[in-house]
Amino acid sequence: MSWRALRAQTAAEVRMTLEQGERLLVTFLIPIAGLVLFSVVPIVATGTAHRVDFFAPSVLALAVVSTAMVNLGISTGFERSWGVLKRLGATPLGSPTLLASKILAVLGVEIVQVAVLGAIATGLGWHPHAGIAAGVGAELLGTVAFAGIGFLLAGTLRAEVTLAVANGAYLVVLGISGIMFPLAKLGGFAAVARLLPGAALADALHASLGTGASVSAETWIVLAAWALAVPTIAAASFRFE
Amino acid sequence: MAAIEVDGLVVRYGRTVAVDGVSFAAEPGEVVALLGPNGAGKTTTVETLEGYRTPSSGSVRVLGLDPASERHALAPRVGVMLQEGGTYPVLSPVRALRLFASYYEDAYEPDELLALTGLADVATTPAKRLSGGERQRLSLALALVGRPRVAFLDEPTAGVDPAGRIAVRRIVASLRSGGACVLLTTHELGEAERLADRVVIVDHGRVVATGRPAELVTTGEEIRFAAPAGIDVAALGRWVGAPVTEVGPGEYLVAAPATPATVASLTAWLAEYDLPLADLRAGRQTLEDTFLRLTAHAGDDEGGGGTGAHHRAGGRGARGGPRTRRRHPSGSGRQRRRP
Structure with a gap:
């Protein structure tokens, strides 16, 4: 692997993420x-003392x-349909380096997101509780799980379908993960939602950063299971062309 | 050591045979064109050499290595221009070239390649706003970044404007003079003739002819004519004193210079049997003639007596002067019906 x-x-x-309007919309504008x-x-x-105590971990x-x-x-998905992934396959870059760069880029953008959202939330009166380590751990596991879903879509579906499914899934996650409102409001469906990675991630962040409670073992298990399973399936099913 | 060796290559997709026993080789410093109609198996052959496909049987070697299993070792020394796509739409030429340059140990400076490909004026324009020809040239520039010893250019002149064609010629020439081997594909005869040291004509997955453009086009003086299919060529040959062959249904070739005496004796024989003469041409073969002749049969067979060889029929009468190109097998492909 060449460092350069x-x-x-x-x-x-x-840069390609931060320079494009539609990408900034989903990564920054909607959460902010x-x-x-x-x-x-x-x-x-x-159900929290200040609404921001709930919504800061949510976003x-x-x-x-x-x-x-x-x-x-x-x-x-679009790089695949444009033949970019195929073309890169003929360069010395190599797919391990490409994968590593994509993961590093996701982490880099997330650091900017956390900084911006954290600053705004602090401005709105949020005092994060001390569970920073657990929060970072949850963010990392969540990143692996959701990146796995992203790669799974990109590597198996047409780009236009990936676009639709990813955006649709974004709205679904927003609705049923205890991000827009506490999970308890879903009633009986909450038990099912808790098995999904979105709810597990939000729950871990609400506990660690929002209320200062410890994250339940069940939440960690769900998050870890998704983080392990989806990237494995994505790697096995990914088609470069 | 040959830069490229293809030996009995067969590539199947399911039950379709895309490449059916292709063999050829190319040396360092040599430019070889794979010429053939759409669907002839050119791209499949090139993509096997690029490591994207594996042979169903036969073997390919690039710089002595197996392009699929030893891709990692080969990638730094090979340049690839895909038939389409392969560039980030949001990156400008200069950014794309800088990015690709980071993949190689000893890459060209972006500025050099921008000048070479004539993209300096649009260096900072995102690729999605470039014209089709400019995008092709960007794709070509990206194939050159790593100073390749072998360059695979799949249809480098397709959809390219005249300025782009000149750029392609300049680049191919500079690769050749630097000792690199260039394998390009094209369905345009003129481009193959201009660009290549050697042409490999493929059709239906098979090599139908190979040689220098000059070898393929100068088979000597000849007379071609069109008449009803199935006339007695042996008898006619004895009459005119030169071998006559039916090169396609209703299309004939007389292997003799078009002297007035020979033409007179040919028309007299046809008159004797009351056979209409649809077209008569004399002169040297062009690569187009060779190409059409070599690739006509298979299509006609499968097309059930297709239109291929009859394209000159139509009562235009005898014509002995300089020929005009009546059908150019470029652009959307040939007019011949294909199954």
Whole structure:
């Protein structure tokens, strides 16, 4: 693996994300707008002392979903349909370096997201609880799981279908993961939703950063299982052409 | 050591045989064109050499290595231009070239390649806003970044404007003079004739002819004419004193210079049997003649007496002067019906 190639490819991946309007919309604009709107306007009863204490961890979960699944999945899907992945296969870059650069780019964009969203939430009066380590761990596991979903879509479906499915999944995750409103409001469906990676990620962040409670073992298991299973399936089914 | 060796290559997709026993080789410093109609197996052959496909049988070697299993070792020394796509639409030529340059140990400077491919004026324009020809040239520039010893250019002149064609010629010439081997595909005869040291004509997955363009086109003086299919060529040959062959249904070739005496004796024989003469031409073969002759049969067979060899019929009468190109097998492909 050439460090020069890895550095250049990672920088290119990050720039291509940050330079394009539709990508910024999903990675920054929607999480920021959601955070500000829901924290300021009393739309949803959150059950926390301050609404921002609920919505700050929520949008940190959403940031991971938007970057690791939506942005990575859609961009990789189009690179596949444009023949870019095929063409890169004939260069000395190599797929391990390409994969590494895509993961580093996702982490890089997420760091910017966390910094921006964290700053805005702090401005809105959020005091993150001390569970930073658990929060970072949850973000990383969530990143692996959702990146796996992004790659799975990109490597098996047509780019246009990946676009639709990833955006649709984004809305579904937004709705049923305890991101827009507490999971308890889903009633009996909450038990099912808890088995999905979105709810597990949001739950881990709400516990670690929002209320300061410890993250339940069940949540860690669900998150870890998705982080292990989906990338494995994605790797096995990925088609470069 | 040959730069490229293809030996009895067969590639099947399911039950379709895309390449059916192709063999050829190319040396360093040599430009070889794979010439053939669409669907002849050119791209499949090239993509096997690029390591994207594996042979169903036979073997391919690039710089002595197996392109599929030893791709990692080969990639730094090979340049690839895909038939379509392969570039990030959001990256401008200069950014794309800089990115690709980072993959190689000893890459060209982006500025050099921009000048060479004539893209300096659009160096900072995102690829999606470039014209089709400019995108082709960007794709070509990206194939050159790593100073390849072997370059595979799949249809480098397809959809390229005249300025682009000149750029392609300049680049191929510079690769050749630098000792690189270039394998390009084209369905345009003129381009093959201009670009290549050697032409390998393929059709239906098979090599039907190979040689220098000059060898393929100068088979001597000849007379061609069209008449009803199935006339007695042996008898006619004895009459005119030169071998006559039916090269396609209703299309004949007399292997003799078009002297007035020979033409007179030919028309007299046809008159004797009351056979209409649809077309009569004299002169040297062009590569187009060779190409059409070599690739007509298979299509006609499968097309159930297709239109291939009859394209000159139509009562235009005898014509002995300089020939005009009546049908150019470029662009959307040949007009011949294919199954």
